[in-house]
Amino acid sequence: MGGYARPMPAAWLARQAQLVHARIAQADIVITTALIPGRPAPTLISEDTVKAMKPGSVIIDLAAGRGAHGGGNCPLSKADEVVNVHGVVIAGYTNLAGMVAADASALYARNVLDFLKLVIDREGQLVIDTNDDIVAACLMCRDGQVLRAA
Known part of the structure; x- marks a missing residue:
């Protein structure tokens, strides 16, 4: 498969999820952009991770609308909407470059x-x-x- 992104083994994903969870819980803002050609966007930020974030933190999910169930790299994202979930603002812009x-x-x-x-x-x-x-x-x-x- 060409490109820089490819599916990874489940064990690797589980280890990465633990590391990402710890880092994201400390962050004020997180920007996600992960896409795999021909596949739904991978989930990088779980609902449990969102719950662990500081109130007022922000997620910019540039993969919104391309993940499972309409989410993006965060399943709580909504395409072209800004939502507040568990005190975290999640912006699901699908064309941010075009907006600015x-x-x-x-x-x-x-x-x-x-x-x-x-x-x-x-x-x-x-x-x-x-x-x-x-x-x-x-x-x-x-x-x-x-x-x-x-």
Whole structure:
């Protein structure tokens, strides 16, 4: 089977579940993404694990809707819903990347604009102020000299 994910033996899964349970119980936020091509999403976070989590903790289950019984890597997930189970918020977003694309693009555009304001003066001329920490950190070469080797 190709890909990075493949089904694992039951004994291995049981050992992993114990280790994962202990770590997740201490976490404030957990993001799951495990999918196996052609199969339901594996259960990584059981209801017992959710019960062991601190109140107010968050699970982002990016495999929601692709697991057994409509769950995801956590069987308590619900596709495209945010639910509160045992005091833990479980977000079952099925297309998180599509939800944030416009915001990410706007943020990137704003950052580029702010950077350009640092290197272009009011007359539209390029001005490299090496005393500005941001400009200096971004300057890779100047006057034909490499300042920061890759």
